[in-house]
Amino acid sequence: METGGDGGRSLTDAVRDTSASEVPARAGTQDRGRRDEGAAADPTPRPRPDTPDTDADGAVVGNGVGNGDGGKTGRGAPAKRRRRRWPLVLAGVTAALLGLVLAGAGWLWWKTEQTFDSVDRIPDALPDLPEEEQPAPSAGDAQIYLLIGLDAEWEPDAEPGPAWQAGAARSDTMMLMHIPGDRSSATLVSIPRDTWVEIPGHGEAKLNAAYSWGGTPLLVQTVQDYTDLRIDHLAVLDWSGFRELTDAVGGVTIDGERMTGEQALAYVRERRNLPEGDFDRTRRQQHFLRSLLAQTLSGGTMTDMGRLNGLMETVGEVVSVDDRLSNGDLRTLAWELRSLRSSEVNFMNAPVIGTDTVQGQSVVLLDWEAAAPLWDAMRDDTMDEFLASGDAPPLLGEAVR
Numbered sequence: 266m267e268t269g270g271d272g273g274r275s276l277t278d279a280v281r282d283t284s285a286s287e288v289p290a291r292a293g294t295q296d297r298g299r300r301d302e303g304a305a306a307d308p309t310p311r312p313r314p315d316t317p318d319t320d321a322d323g324a325v326v327g328n329g330v331g332n333g334d335g336g337k338t339g340r341g342a343p344a345k346r347r348r349r350r351w352p353l354v355l356a357g358v359t360a361a362l363l364g365l366v367l368a369g370a371g372w373l374w375w376k377t378e379q380t381f382d383s384v385d386r387i388p389d390a391l392p393d394l395p396e397e398e399q400p401a402p403s404a405g406d407a408q409i410y411l412l413i414g415l416d417a418e419w420e421p422d423a424e425p426g427p428a429w430q431a432g433a434a435r436s437d438t439m440m441l442m443h444i445p446g447d448r449s450s451a452t453l454v455s456i457p458r459d460t461w462v463e464i465p466g467h468g469e470a471k472l473n474a475a476y477s478w479g480g481t482p483l484l485v486q487t488v489q490d491y492t493d494l495r496i497d498h499l500a501v502l503d504w505s506g507f508r509e510l511t512d513a514v515g516g517v518t519i520d521g522e523r524m525t526g527e528q529a530l531a532y533v534r535e536r537r538n539l540p541e542g543d544f545d546r547t548r549r550q551q552h553f554l555r556s557l558l559a560q561t562l563s564g565g566t567m568t569d570m571g572r573l574n575g576l577m578e579t580v581g582e583v584v585s586v587d588d589r590l591s592n593g594d595l596r597t598l599a600w601e602l603r604s605l606r607s608s609e610v611n612f613m614n615a616p617v618i619g620t621d622t623v624q625g626q627s628v629v630l631l632d633w634e635a636a637a638p639l640w641d642a643m644r645d646d647t648m649d650e651f652l653a654s655g656d657a658p659p660l661l662g663e664a665v666r
Contacts, residue, residue: 377599381592383581390499390587392486400495400644406446407646408497411485412453413476414438414550415503436476436484437504438550441494443643448601452611452648453554454639454658455547460617461628462491471628481587491631492640498590504530506583510557513579514566517556529553543629544614551612551661559607611652612661615639 392399403409413436436458443452458473464487467478475484485496508526516523519532533553539545566572586595616635621628639658642651651657 377577377596378592380577380581381595383578384595385585386588386590387481387499387501387585388588390481390485391496391589392482392489394486400489400493402495403443403497403644404446404646407643408444409494409643410442410444411488411496411499412438412440412442413481413484413499413501414507415476415501436473438547439472439484439488441488441492441496441643443648444598444602445648446646448605450609450611450649451602451605452613452643452652453551454643455551455612455614456488457543457547457615457617457629457631459543459620459627459629460615460631461621461623462487462631465490469623471626492636494640494644498594499587501585502583504534507533507553509579509583510576513572513576514557514560515572517553517560519552519556547614548661555607555610555612555661558610562607613658616658 415436439456439458441454441456443454445451456472458471460472461469462472462475464470464472464475464478465483467474472484472487475487481499481501485499488494489496508530511517511524511526511529516525517529518524519529524532533546533550535549536542536546539549560566561576566576616632616639618630618632621630635658638651638656642648642657652660
């Protein structure tokens with residue numbers, strides 16, 4: 266540990282200097298050469314106390330130190346050095362702090378494992394396709410997740426329920442999350458739920474119908490077909506989960522307003538009164554996630570053990586993942602993303618041409634030509650270069666309607 270004012274000096278150096286500066290002065294050095302008061306001057310030179318005794322021939326006698334009195338120094342015994350207790354106190358405080366840190370780390374490890382254990386696994390969540398029928402994996406250690414928000418009928422007291430039932434719900438929110446191999450950032454790309462696509466085995470339809478007809482395997486296969494991206498893992502969250510997560514972190518601040526879970530849920534569900542309908546709602550959802558992430562990573566959450574405990578318990582209750590994502594995978598990912606800040610998470614929408622009416626339905630037409638470089642950058646793990654090129658879709662701004 267270095268001290269604050271002397272470059273490369275350490276605490277050990279400071280302790281050594283302090284001890285050396287307080288050693289008592291040698292007795293008798295200030296009285297050297299004095300004569301007793303009232304005594305006549307003695308013309309015979311007195312030997313210096315530190316001069317060795319010699320015989321008539323100049324040979325040293327005794328031990329060469331002192332005045333011949335049994336070899337003692339004659340300078341007086343040095344004062345007894347007082348033992349310093351503060352290094353022991355410092356060691357005790359350090360040990361106590363270390364114990365607290367280890368205890369906190371142990372609790373966090375246990376709580377993390379408990380959270381991962383409580384996360385529901387969706388059986389057979391990913392399509393069981395031959396390798397040759399799947400897109401090529403992403404380059405290096407990059408990973409791509411599909412994040413799904415469910416549009417089940419929502420009631421204020423509804424319980425989370427991610428289990429799929431045919432026709433029971435449609436995937437209202439779909440985001441592709443790219444995590445680069447160096448884990449330095451993350452990019453989330455929203456795909457409009459009304460995007461007109463070819464759904465394997467069902468023909469053309471809106472993208473969100475894939476989940477209703479075939480659950481996560483069919484939705485993943487559909488997304489892979491039109492992006493040519495390999496989906497490594499997926500996570501599912503229903504609307505009540507947004508509400509619970511918001512309350513778990515003590516609310517989120519959106520456009521300067523502090524919102525409770527129920528208020529935030531109403532904010533992300535609104536679309537009819539927005540100028541651009543679903544497009545504006547998608548931006549609101551991204552804005553909410555960014556605010557939730559910032560609140561989660563803030564000191565107010567990470568240093569509040571009660572709030573952190575509540576957040577982790579809520580995550581375990583409202584989030585479901587594919588059954589190929591093990592606790593070890595989650596632990597590794599959490600560790601690798603431990604330094605990620607909310608400002609390093611990018612949000613954007615997949616490029617679209619606009620809307621149209623097909624078979625009596627209002628649909629969104631994806632801009633395939635503009636989207637191709639985006640999918641390539643995600644697959645090739647070159648998102649940083651793509652974002653800097655000027656060809657990327659606009660990132661989510663600070664102002665959201």
